[in-house]
Amino acid sequence: MDVRWGSPNFGQWVGVELDDVHHRQLWIPxxxxxxxxxxxxxxxxxxxCTSYYxxxxDTGVRWNDPTIGVTWPLQEADxxxxxxxxxxxxLSEKPVATLPSYEVNT
Structure with missing residues (x-):
């Protein structure tokens, strides 16, 4: 999910299913x-990782934030x-100063 403040895609997400058959990896920039x-x-x-932990x-956003609307593949009870x-x-509760900024590369 894009959490770069000022990004035109701020708060948008994509889901990918990874398995032990296709051996794909996912890069999160x-x-x-x-x-x-x-x-x-x-x-x-x-x-x-690109740097040491x-x-x-370490921070995050609530998994079920309704404004983001991630569709998880399991029911909440499971x-x-x-x-x-x-x-x-x-996400709306996070101070803007704690979010990375969106930078346009020209």
Whole structure:
């Protein structure tokens, strides 16, 4: 989901299903949020990052923010969410200063 403040695509999202058959990867560029939902009993999820993990900069947006409207492939009753994910703010509650800015490359 595009969380770059000022972007014409701000708040828009796309969903992709990854599996162990096609072996595809998904690149999430800087300025975009991501989340995932495991649809099987077991899953291997690996991140490749552009920088070292910094817990102080770890942030997020609530998984069920109605203004974003992500269509998750499971019913809410079937989801198992971490305490952290349950307490994240709505995108509209995040201070603009905490969001990355949209920059036009000319």
């Amino acid at each position: 800087p300025g975009f949020a991501h989340g995932f939902c495991v649809l099987s009993d077991e899953a291997e999820f690996v991140y490749k 910094d817990p102080a900069s 989801l198992q969410l971490s305490t952290k994910d349950q307490s994240l703010p709505l």
